[in-house]
Amino acid sequence: MDLKTPIVELSNVSKIYNKQIWALKKIDLKIYRGECVSLLGSNGSGKTTLLRIIGNNLKNTTGTINYNLEEENILKGIGLQKREQAWPNGFKVKDINDLWIRIYDVNDLEWINKLKDVFGVNEVEEKYLNKLSIVKLQIYAIFLSFISKPELVLIDELSSDIDFKYEEKITNFFKEYLEEGNTLILNSPSYYFLENLTDRVVYLNDGEIFEDLSIKEVKKEYKSVMEYTKAIFKEELVVEKKIKNKSKFFSTMISKTEGYSNVLQAIIEQLEAQENCNEKVLSRLKEVYFSILDLNTSIDNLSVSYINADSIKIISKKIKLTMKLINKLTINYRYKKYHKTLSGIEKFLSKELKRTFANDKVIVNGDVLSITMSQSEKKQLEKLKEKYIKEEQKIIRRKILKQQFKKQKDMKSKNNPVQESLKEVTTDENK
Template sequence: MQDRDIKVIFDKKNIVEVENISKVYDKHTWALKKINLKIGRGECISLLGSNGSGKTTLLRILANNLEKTTGTIKYNFKEENILKSIGFQKREQAWPVGFKVKDINQLWYNIYQVEDLEWISILKDVFGITEIENKQLSKLSIIKLQMYAIFLALINKPELLLIDDLSSGIDFKYEEKISRFLKDYISNGNTVVLNYPSNYFLENTTTRIIYINDGEVFDDKSISDVRGEFRTISDYTKSIFREEIIKENRIKNKSKLFININSKLEEIISVIQGIIDDLSREEHPNAKINNTINNSYAAVLDLKTNIDNLSISYIDSAGIKIISTKIKTTIKTFNKVYLVSPYQKYEKTFRNIEKYLQKELKRTFNNEMVIVKGDTLSSTISESEKKQLAKLKEKYIKEEQKTIRKKILKQQFKKIESSTFKKGNE
């Protein structure tokens, strides 16, 4: 159902204007706080920020897929029908069992009355659809489903394309194809908004970065301003991350548990940044290896942001689970770092980082955490400590049982004694 505070007009400059948009869940949880944005035609915007900062919520509201709590949205489309003017790729993919890709394709062609077969042919080539058309959707990998969802979002030639998931797992040849396609797409006056894309799309496709923190716009810069002020986008994200942490630290103090973890992750980030700096000075850089290392840098930076957010908020099992998942994702990113000559000198560094993530960090967040009043007092319980604790519990239970039995026997003895006394008096 279309929101009554949505206006659709045509404007040559801005395709969307957002005024004081807020979203509140359960009457007290703020997902977005008074967001004001003007999104121009021909822009490719990347939304950055940690998990839970409000990026997906903002995308869903822009897609008219989620009702906002307050504020107004003005769409400046050529087409009055919003559904035809917006293409939205959702992160979550749920398809009926037994359907093949070609079945869903035909359904979409019918819904949007597709006649431009040349456009469909271009999309199929860019997103690798032809090779999966006869496959069942339930058999596709997450990456293939991700690309297929973007294909479907583009079928009706939307003026505004919103992509919630464009990860680093996409094959390099498709990264190049998709990047070239998106550049052509925005050059024709269309607009693309990406939710925290891989480093490749940040460097090669993005024209503007909007950094969301705690439901608010923390920073908003054109890519030219970012490159003018910072040497690389990686430098920018590193700087903005530090500013974000400084702001958060003024609100709450970090938990002592996370000091060592944050220190180690800062060290890792610094080491990878040094390697990136070395590679940037090469006369003939290897694009694939640079991209892989940049992705590992971005993964650790994102992981640290999430751990830091957890350290200054209410620590619960859900938060721990999110970090555990993020650690596994980061480990997978490092598994993809395969360095051949002349880059083998960095191999040991990446394997040591991977070892730390796998052996220490992953184990820390997989073990039981001791939570008291929303804070962590003890980080982990070893196996020997668990066994010792179990023995102490067993001993405690036995002692309690003895005490209870003594009390019961004492009460029974008093009853017998009282009864005997009454009979003697009679």
């Protein structure tokens, strides 16, 4: 087993949809044995497309991909967990287990039992797949990706909603798997997995590799993964700043989300300074911190780019995700000390931002945009709209009356040619 030879190498790989949409642009990337690589970047940056292409699940448009697997059958050598989990009715978990074991011709029952224990499959074997929660389905899909004992596993979704007990089990299993010379690629893992597993981060922006750094390089330059993530969000924003159409509505949202992220950062730094710091509490607070930071970046991006329905939907989803993370903390006794801060953030998200990106649509610079407004601002806006509409109606009425008058005048001239001739003579005499 040669650890220096890339297990997979991409050269000039691009993916173009419908002959015009570039999902990936000329990617050059080497992934080595024994390393865990985390793909980072905002929604739509090309992470899932890259993951599926490496996983031999999607064909690239241009470029070459070379695999150096010991397993001749590439389908057995690569394990891929897909984000979408739609199973037909009537299938139990144990039915799919048996099917996968037969497909991959797996005879190592010790390996299967180990996987079942790590991913909690024993607990759900008799349940129907369409009855499992989204998180359970995600974990089950990871379980399936490991059945064939692959050398390279790609995970599209490693949720922050995974229970503490499984989080630790899965992390330890991944570490063992990597120590045996296998390779993991994770798409936007939760902070817990990012901090405890990742050897290298590849940051994508608009289909291109924006940065490729080892964790050692990250810590040397940024001191921590948290600081790196915060900095890279800003770097990405600088790249995307092409059109400047800032508005006071956006400024309010941005300043508030920035304020909350700063408060959480201060709490996190205080916890890290403590000798007997509770790692799980710290990890969960960091999840909320990064979620708010991501939300802040998305709103800031929206304020400097063209607005469309998709960008509004993305922010709405991020608001819901952040609220979900906070709600999980506020019902847990471990976080009682931070309830006031977390409740304040949750109130801002639910009372202002969530409503904002669902209603109150107005036109800003030619785009439909949802904005945060006070009741007085809403009334003022309605008055302006009303006034504008009345002015427009006046102009339209004047135009219609003018056209009708001209038409009547032309009709009279046609019906009375003698009178028109006399007018012309009179006009000539006056001259």
